[in-house]
Amino acid sequence: MRSSRPEVSTAQYRKSVALFATGIVVVTAVDTEGRTHGATVNSFTSVSLDPPTVMVSLRKGKTHSLISDSGWYGVSVLSQEQSAYASHFSGPRDGRVEPDFVSGDHVSTLGGSLARFECEVTREIGIHDHTLFVARVDFSSATDGVPLVFFGSRHSHVLQLG
Known part of the structure; x- marks a missing residue:
């Protein structure tokens, strides 16, 4: 049953969801x-620890x-020192950043990341303007950091x- 309230605007939704802190990764x-x-x-x-499963x-x-x-996709969990990577991969490439990829x-994933994953897609789920890529983790590594x-x-x- 639909609510009688007016639809949430895109601007209001964006403002609200921005208050949920998340990690930043490069896929x-x-x-x-x-x-x-x-x-x-x-x-x-x-998504699951057994078997190791993630989603983007x-x-x-x-x-x-x-x-x-x-x-297949890779996931690199960025450290606080990798803000330039977050900016580089979020818009047009300007050539100022030369990514350090690890094959x-x-x-490939980004060297210096807190965690790195190689993932094999098991399901693609289309939802509105996005696709959820559910994947089995084939490789992972982790280091300490912020x-x-x-x-x-x-x-x-x-x-x-x-």
């Missing part, structure tokens, strides 16, 4: 010529198409308590 995919492409995403989540949400674009075609068996987070529509970092 990568490789084209047929072996070049790595990526997109900055804050809609990444763990992407709108249609180059990275989306490459993932759909290849069935994997199926896809994450880059997205809060209030800006890059931020966390202050660890205790």
